[in-house]
Amino acid sequence: MEETGDSLLPFRVLDEHGVEVEAVGEFLHHMLADDASAASLRSYAYELLAWFRFLRAVEVPWHVAGRAEARDFALWLKICKKPPRQRRADAPAAGSVNPVTGKATSGENYAARTRRHARAVIRSFYEYHREMHGRPLVNPFPKGRGDEDEHLNAHHNPMQPFRRLSRRAVYQPKEPKPAPRSIPDRAFNDLFAALSCNRDRALIAFYISTGARASELLGVRQGRVVPEEQLIGVVRKGSRALQQLPASTDAFVWLRLYQQEIRDLVPKGPDEALWWTLRRPFRPLTYDAARMVFNKANAVLGANWTLHDLRHSAAKRMVRDPDLTLADVQWVLGHAHITTTEVYTAPTPDEVIAHVLAHHERLRAGRAKPPAPPAPGYRPEVLAALFGAGTAGEGAR
Structure with missing residues (x-):
């Protein structure tokens, strides 16, 4: 190619x-x-x-x-x-x-x-x-099987999940469904502490507070930063529309420190890049360069977090906030369908493990809440037949 x-x-x-x-x-x-x-x-x-x-x-x-x-x-x-590919001698084994x-x-x-x-x-x-x-007459890879394929989601309700094909197409691998991998707060603090310069701190702070994709944030121009309103303009990956995203105060503080360091060293202008390399000759920061910077921090911790994990982490943080609606999170993440955003409402394995361990601790300490008594009016023998002996409360008759 x-x-x-x-x-x-x-x-x-x-x-x-x-x-x-x-x-x-x-x-x-x-x-x-x-x-x-x-x-x-x-x-x-x-x-x-x-x-x-x-x-x-x-x-x-x-x-x-x-x-x-x-x-x-x-x-x-x-x-x-x-x-x-050429790999370092200390690189982990594949898989x-x-x-x-x-x-x-x-x-x-x-x-x-x-x-x-x-x-x-x-x-x-x-x-x-x-x-x-009109040729070739036959497509080697036919469409998915099922009578309703042509109009499966023709009148789709955006509040409902998309309907799947009844069967996979011929020679189509099964679709994996991995859960979004977010960075726990303690691990993120360790990762942030391993960063070595204000540019990287500003970049990671914007990632974790805006939920923008890696390429979207790296493509920001200087004229699209509005510190007084805590907004930063990104061009969305799919629609390529300009969207203003709110960011945290800390992100703009780190950005200001970084801009002071590179003052008079890089071109200025509303259409100039916001992020630059640290070595001469100064060039706009690319995705591969940002990934290498992130991997250096990973090497200090022995981790393998990715830039995209920061987007998952930002989404999980916003979903956990009761004052933010799921539609708010959808708009910030730039999802076309709210069903995509619903993925982040599922608990992570770490959250489930913590909740279950807390449950066992409550049982051990005798602090588990007893089951609520049944509503009055139910006969004890009926409750016992349905749920076992000892289920009927004193209020049943």
Whole structure:
């Protein structure tokens, strides 16, 4: 794959002779015209590159690929290992669980979400060519099974969860449902104390108080910061709309300290970047650089928290506040559907463990609340038959 630098086609997929694959280029043009972002084009191009490499290995042209090739590709993604990367000597083994956070590191094989995404990309690629050119006649990856597929959520009530397909589509991996991993308050305090400069403290303070995505906060411009109103403007990932998010007072204090340190060292202006590297030549801070800074703090603690965990933590903090409605949290997080925000209402494993341990302690100390007596008017023999002997209270008759 090649990055072109052309805004009309940022990425190209090339064959073994260095020639652009026209079918993929046409599909990416279609996505760009349909207002897809450059990041989406890059993601789709990589998935199609893997598909075309697979077809080249089995010597099947893309326009005659069928269900057998789809099956073999799904099996290949399931069993093959990801390309090896250079890792530090002290890096944890793939798939191991961090003792501090309880989070598993990335495994050697492709995750189910990655395989689901690859299937969705290839299916949309074939559907585009079927609609535009009438060929190929068969999509190797058919749609989900069920009579109601076409209009499953046509009249969806936004206050109700989306209905799922009755059965998974052919060769579609099962959808994992991991619980959002938030950072406990004590662990966050340790993480914040491990930061070494005011820029990093300001950045993390904004993450934990706004719930913005990593890329959204890193893309903030200087003119979108309004300290007197405690607002910071981010461009949303999906809609790419500008939204003002409220942030904590501490975040703006750390930001002011950071801005004093870089005064007269970086360009100023409403359209200039807010976050910069610390070393010369000064450049706008990228996601990879911010992730490396975060990993340094992780190394001090022996943890493997991620920048996205800060978004989960901010969401959990807001959901726990009784004065904030779920609609408020949805607006701050930028979720299109409130059902996505409802995920954060479920208790975390740490919270459940703490509640159950407290329950056992109350039982041990004899401070457990006795069950409420039944309402008057019920006959004791009926209650005993339903709930066992000793259930009927003195008020029953």
